Amino acid sequence: MKTATFRILRFNPETDKKPYFEDFNIPINKGMTILESLIYIKENIDPTLTFRAFCRSGICGSCAVNVNGKPHLACKTQVEKTMEEFASSLIIIEPLSSFKVIKDLVVDTEGKKETIKRFNLWLEEKRPPEDSEFLVKPDEVKQYEKETNCILCLACCSVCEALKENVPFSGPFAFVRTYRFLADSREKEETRKKRLEIALNASVWSCLQCQKCVAACPKNIAPADNIQKIRKAIIKSGKKESPGAKKLSHYLNWIYATGQINRLFLPADVYDNKKAVKEFIKMCKEHGIEIWEIPHLPDGFLALRDLIVRALIEEGDVEAIDFKKIRKIDKKIEALLKGEEK
Ligand code: FES
Incomplete structure (x- = not known):
């Protein structure tokens, strides 16, 4: 049977002075995911290993970790494929970068709730004409279909150079969602204006366009492109003084x-x-x-x-x-x- 070595960054702030790596050798099967490997380690070797997961289907966004230095959804990343890609049976697992570690692979994501509130990240619908409903045509849906798939895994924020530089920037996912609602014809006009104002105040111009968020997104969304589209909408709305x-x-x-x-x-x-x-x-x-x-x-x-x-x-x-x-x-x-x- 094939085996892999998982080198996992461990840290318990209550007992450890600093993070350290620990190796686990485990048997692997065809199609086994990184998440299944973490579960195997927890159930068979070390019950104290701490990580987050829920849906196991790439939907909830809670299992994002760094695999060999880059963010991945643990439930959607196969061990064998990772071994092939890196030509090694050693797989390094770390918590997402740029976040405070709560324990082992679990990072503090509380900030995203506040961002969702601050950015008003839900649809504020116009009233449909009397006795009717809004029809959204397939062509319109195509404009924001990808962005609708954002699962708030925060992979984009973990690699964001603007966030690393501590510039006052809210991170890519907030702008993905902002664009998603801006592009929706059901949105109220006043909410659309409010969204542009919020994006401007949240330093949409601070994005460095390094494109790292594009490479990191497990849903193939391009947050950097959404940011450019929001900037364009801001300029079109006449706000050219920033x-x-x-x-x-x-x-x-x-x-x-x-x-x-x-x-x-x-x-x-x-x-x-x-x-x-x-x-x-x-x-x-x-x-x-x-x-x-x-x-x-x-x-x-x-x-x-x-x-x-x-x-x-x-x-x-x-x-x-x-x-x-x-x-x-x-x-x-x-x-x-x-x-x-x-
Ligand atoms: S466990 Fe939900 S996305 Fe991986």
Whole structure:
């Protein structure tokens, strides 16, 4: 019979000073899951091993643990496949990262209840027309079908770089659910507005778009994409004053104007900090450092660029393009190249 070694991170805050690994060698069968292995260990070797599980079917989201360094649902992850993937019979099991450990593999997930309340994560339905009901067409359902499958396992939060950096960010799952309700035509208009406001206050712009949540989600949801869609809805609703929205418009305008991103003017465009720009230019000049953000555009570039931008505007992509700002950028570059920056 095949065997596997489970190296499990143990910790009992009442008795242990710090976490430690403990190895368990167990027999494995075809199709056996990580959860079944943990249950085997608990029932046959160490009854004190502590972990969470409920549905055993990938529905309740309670069994998420790190398997060989990455979050997985223990009930949906097969031991043999993991051994094949890592070409090893040693499987390392740890609690989800970024959460306080209560005991062994059980982490403190109380925060998610508060997040659900704070984000108003339920549908607030409009009144259907008299004597009728809302019909939701299949095409509409497709827009949020994946997001409906979120099981609140918190795998996304465990890998979130913004949360690790302690930026004021509420974690990806809250935005998955927010998007799910925003995309639902049954939602009241005032609730939709409230949702955007909540997302803005919950630092939707703090997401770093590292995409780790996308790789971690056991339900193949893409929280980072949902966050982008919420940001777009916020900008469409006219809320363009947050630093995140300004940063986006700064990058877009500079890319359309010069074909490249620009960090030099970021503090001025986003935080109105013109002093930082001047100081940076001065410092670079003093040290003879070339500022690549000031592009030396080839002859004819601007005329060709204008043609392309106008064609894009005609095609209707005007929302993202602000021709006046592009002209301002042209003037800024001209002044900088002549050494006339103010
Ligand atoms: S036990 Fe419910 S998702 Fe694994």
